[in-house]
Amino acid sequence: MTLNDGAHRIPSLSSYVRGKDVESGQWVYVLSARAVLDDSFASLSLKRKLESGTLSPADAPEGVVVGRVAVAEPETVEDALDAAAEATKTWRAAPLSTRFDGWMELLRRTVTEHRDELVHLLMLEGHPQELAQWEISGMLELSRKESADYLRGQLWQEFSVDGRRNIIRRQADGVVCVTPPANAPLVSALLGTMCLPGGNAVVVRAPRTAPYGVTYALRHLIVPILDELGAPPGLLNIVCGHPGPMLDTWINSPLVDDIMYFGDVPSGLKLERRCVEAGKKPILELAGNDVVVVWKDADLDRAADALAESFYGSGQLCMIPNQAVVHPAVADDLIERLTERALALRPGYPDEDGVLLSPVLRHDKFNQFLTDAVDGGATLVTGGHGMQLDGTRDSSGFFLEPTVLRVEGLAGARDLDAVKHETFFPLLPVIVPAPADDDALLDDLIEFVNTNLYGLRNSVWAQDPSVIDRFVAETVTGGLLKVNDSHIAFTAPLPSHGGTGLTGGAFGEANYPLLRTTHLQGISIVASGSSRPSAKDGHDAHS
Missing domain, CATH: 3.40.309.10 (Aldehyde Dehydrogenase; Chain A, domain 2)
Structure with a gap:
């Protein structure tokens, strides 16, 4: 959607829930990095006036406002969780050929084809061009063949023992909520979408300080991948808002299984304790040293x-x-x-x-x-x-x-x-x-x-x-x-992320989101019509 006020054309992005754009009455305006560097005081003043409604977008200097993102209403935030919980019931049962192989292939193709567009979005966040190129190369590495082969092997292994079909697989946790950091929101949000091929549904909070790149990339680059795969509506939801109230909603919701948090150590460790107390898995990306x-x-x-x-x-x-x-x-x-x-x-x-x-x-x-x-x-x-x-x-x-x-x-x-x-x-x-x-x-x-x-x-x-x-x-x-x-x-x-100590919290390790947001299951299947199994069969076979 584009706001055409007769003077300027301002790209406008809404919340995205249940496969639909959701409007609200409040906007966050995003200004160009050049404008902020040239005159930070004037830019901050302009942003405040636009967001308070005391200045019309038509009166903003041309070329200064690069876009705006809708702030999600509380009911929209709640609905995103409901939608995700419904979607994951279908998606986690999808064959790996669809939700993993298809995802990895389309993700790599999309990032490659839209690399320049992603670099531009990162520069809007203030990232130097050369640094932005490096960040996008990280996403491509996550989807390279060697990584994909390793991850697929972790998701499903099958063998036969004593006439039984034995399977070791990783099952989706369910609803994963992702809150990226203000300094690198876009690439962190893209990393968070790597929970999807594990069978999870994802809710991403676009930070109010830099929401445009996150919302645009997920809505216009990642959503089409899911559409092509036939994923259910609500598998990926995007909402912009303040971190405190949204984290409270996620912690208190029985629908949320995992929370992926990027930020400073004190806040992250506090969230880790709250997650454990609420029975949720904390996945922390905190400071490095x-x-x-x-x-x-x-x-x-x-x-x-x-x-x-x-x-x-x-x-x-x-x-x-x-x-x-x-x-x-x-x-x-x-x-x-x-x-x-x-x-x-x-x-x-x-x-x-x-x-x-x-x-x-x-x-x-x-x-x-x-x-x-x-x-x-x-x-x-x-x-x-x-x-x-x-x-x-x-x-x-x-x-x-x-x-x-x-x-x-x-x-x-x-x-x-x-x-x-x-x-x-x-x-x-x-x-x-x-x-x-x-x-x-x-x-x-x-x-x-x-x-x-x-x-x-x-x-x-x-x-x-x-x-x-x-x-x-x-x-x-x-x-x-x-x-x-x-x-x-x-x-x-x-991957680039994940670590031990204060970097990853008590459960820290190298972070493939697909693995961190799934859990192991062992399965034994006896074919119909086979001789009745005995409790001592496994003991005899392995003694």
């Missing part, structure tokens, strides 16, 4: 490239490097190379080539973490200031300089907040252990990784096979391990 170990024989140029990924999106990504632990023999050389790369990064509009830095709306936590680190003995190597769109240093600018800290010694490193916790801005501590015997030092480095409170991804850069083997064998935290590879690239044979 990834460690990269650089050994003395590492390829330093490639390692420095990987560490510079810490600054992509201005550090506002969960799976980037958050800290490096570097062998003292090569620390000076590596830090010099990393500094060169940090200085080469520049701010800019999301649609400009070569831009990797995103705006950081609040700088208070960055300044707090930086001050704590320097007061605790860390050395500021480069960065440490706010800057304007043109790169001029300015504490009130939208951007932050990529910042490198040097931290001496492992012993007190975690006393610094910038090491102990996720930073979520462009601040990378490089920890340099005191010189020691290599065997003892490697012991300490692996212990340091394993005692991290978080666990999303961990990396090592080394050439010595014995060092690599020990790191792989003994690193127990995280959902992914990378060896001599880009830290953020989608190259490991598992």
Whole structure:
């Protein structure tokens, strides 16, 4: 639907429930990233006036409003759950050839054919173009043949034992509610739709802060896939609203089975407790605090490239490097190379080539973490200031300089907040252990990784096979391990999300949503007319 007010054409998206668009009397207006960067005060004022109804969309400056999304009424939110509960009863019984094979094929085709469109939607959210391309490549990796073959094997395995047909399968949990984060709502919502081939129905909350990309992509790209597969209406529902009231509705509803939550650790762990108390499965995607170990024989140029990924999106990504632990023999050389790369990064509009830095709306936590680190003995190597769109240093600018800290010694490193916790801005501590015997030092480095409170991804850069083997064998935290590879690239044979510790909560692990939102069932079938089974048959067969 498009609002044509005689002056401008504003794309308008409604809630989507039971296979139908549902109107409401309230809208959230989405403004272009360029307009916000050029004049944030005027843009915020315009947005408030439009949403309060004190300004007509016809009076908005042309090209500033990119779209609007309807805010779901409470009864629409409730109806979405009813619709999902009805739909999953049919969908979970659909053959795997339809709900899995057909889905994976059509998803990959759709993402490939609409890649440019998805990149555009991500840029509307403020993601730099190059970063948006990387995010879409992650969706393609989730649907690649190797991943699909593994997942299908997990969903259904069948064999014959003593004349019985034995099946091990994963059965859908039922209704899965997904609440994506404000910083990356579109790709997180797409990840949430990977619950569908497991037989689940999904309700997605489009966040009020950035609802347009989520609602558009699901409504116009994912819904047609389900239509082509013959999925029942209500299998995918999209509602925009405030997180608090909607989460309360989901927690209190007997229709909801799982809640997939993206967000900060305190809020996520609180939700986890509420879910468990309500008998629902919490699937958490919380903070990351990834460690990269650089050994003395590492390829330093490639390692420095990987560490510079810490600054992509201005550090506002969960799976980037958050800290490096570097062998003292090569620390000076590596830090010099990393500094060169940090200085080469520049701010800019999301649609400009070569831009990797995103705006950081609040700088208070960055300044707090930086001050704590320097007061605790860390050395500021480069960065440490706010800057304007043109790169001029300015504490009130939208951007932050990529910042490198040097931290001496492992012993007190975690006393610094910038090491102990996720930073979520462009601040990378490089920890340099005191010189020691290599065997003892490697012991300490692996212990340091394993005692991290978080666990999303961990990396090592080394050439010595014995060092690599020990790191792989003994690193127990995280959902992914990378060896001599880009830290953020989608190259490991598992998804980008999911982890241990504070990253994934008490039930955390690598997150294929299809597996996390299903449960195992063992089935034994005796053919009609066979001899009557006995309770001791299984015992005799396996004794």
